[in-house]
Amino acid sequence: MKKRKTLAEVTRKVAFATLATGFACSSMLTSCKKEAAPEVAAATTADLSKRKIAVQSYQSGTNNGYFWSLWKSDGATGTVNYANGPGGNYSVSWNGFNGNFTCGKGYSSGSASYKIGYNLGIYSNSGGGTFGWYGWSRSPYYEYYVNETWGTESPHTGTYLGTFTSDGAGYNVWTRWMSGKNIDGGDGFRQIYSSRVTKTSTGRNHVITFANHYNKWKSYGYTLGQLNIPAIMVSETWGTNTAGSINCTIWAQ
Template identity: 80%
Template structure:
C-alpha cells in the first residue's frame, strides 16, 4: 500500500482501472514487517519514491489469456527491466532487474465479485523493494481500493488504522483501513482503502485459497461495505522502489 505512505500510488491505480475499463468497454461495459497473530501489530509507514506523484503513464498492456484477464503497468519514467509472461491456464511469471519506479501485473477477471474463491500456488517469490502480492481491485459507490495481501517485499505495506484480526482459509489476517485524499478511479477526490494482510506471509510451492467473501463480509461487519465491483480484479504482483530486483511465478484457479 503506498499512495503517499501507502501500498500503491494513486495515479497508478487510476491509470490501471481507467485503462482496464477502456480495454473492456466494447465487450463488458466497463503492496517486511512480521506480525504476531492475535496481537495488535505496530504501524509501519512505507514511504514511496517521489515519482509516485507523476500523473502520466509509460505503458499499460492488458488482454485475455486462457479465460483470464491480465495486465501489466509500468510508471512513467521507469527504468530497468521487467519481463512479464503468461503461462498455461492461470499461470503468469514476472522477473525484474535494476528496476526504478513502480509496476504492477497479474491475472484475474475483467470484473470483481464478492463471491470469488481463488486458489493459488505461489511457486516463487522474491522482491527487494516495496509492494505486495495478493488479490486486488476497486469498487464504486462508494469508492474503495481493496487488497488481500498474501505476502510482500522488503518494505512493509502496512499503514493506516488497525481494525483487528480474524481467521479464514487457515490463516490469520490483520485488517487495516485509511482515507486517501488523492484521485479515485473516476478522477474525483478521495476514496477509502481497505485491506487484509496475512499475519504471517504465505508459503511458496503450496496450494492456498482466498475466500474473498470472508474478507468482504469481515470488512462489512467493521462498517466498510464495498460498492459496485464491475472493475477488473487480479492476483496482483507489485513492486516499487529504487534498483529493485525480484522474481515471481504464480498460478491461480477458481475454487
C-alpha cells in the first residue's frame, strides 16, 4: 500500500456497507456453511473499485448461499467481467482497465471465528491490488485485510507492527490511519492488515483462520468492533491499462 487510494479509499466501501448492511438484515442471506473442499477452482473473475466518491457501478446479491459484491470506480474505463460459479466459486477478468475495482464472494456478516478454505485457481494482475479476506467493523471503524497475494504494487505501507505465523504461513502486520470516509460516510477510519511474507500458491487448497489474525491485531492494541457487515474473499485491482484474471473458490472449514 502506498499513497494511492487503494486498500482504503472508501467510496466503494460506503456503497459496500450501505447495501450490504441491508442484505445482512435480510433473511435471504445465510451464514457460513460447511462444505467439502473442491479440488480446483474454476470460472471467470470479479471487479469493484474505489478511487472516486461517485460510484459508477455497484452490484451485490446472493449465490449458492454466499454473499457477493462487485464495485467499479466512477470514470473507470476498460473491460471487467465478473461471474459467480458453482458453490463458493467466482472469477473475474479484465483488460485495458483504468481505475479501480473490487469484488468477491463471502458471507453476509463477518465473524472473528471464521475459518475459510480457499483455492486460488488462477491469479494474474498487471496492476496494483490484492487478494485475500476482507471486511469492516463498526465501533470502532476498522477496514481489515488478510492479504494472501497481490499485483505488481505491494499493498504494504503504514506502521509495521510485527510478524507471526498462522496456518503454516508467515504474516507481517501493518496499520495506518485513513482520513477518508468510513463505511457510514463519516470521517476517518483505521486500516489493519496481515500480509503473507510469501505470496500464496495457486491451484492448492489453503486456509485462513481469521481468529489468529483478529487476536494478533488485538494483542497490538487494535481490537475490531462490530462485525455485522459482509466479509468477502476479495479481488481488488487499481492502475492504468491493467489486465488480469482471477479464479477463486472458498468454503467453510
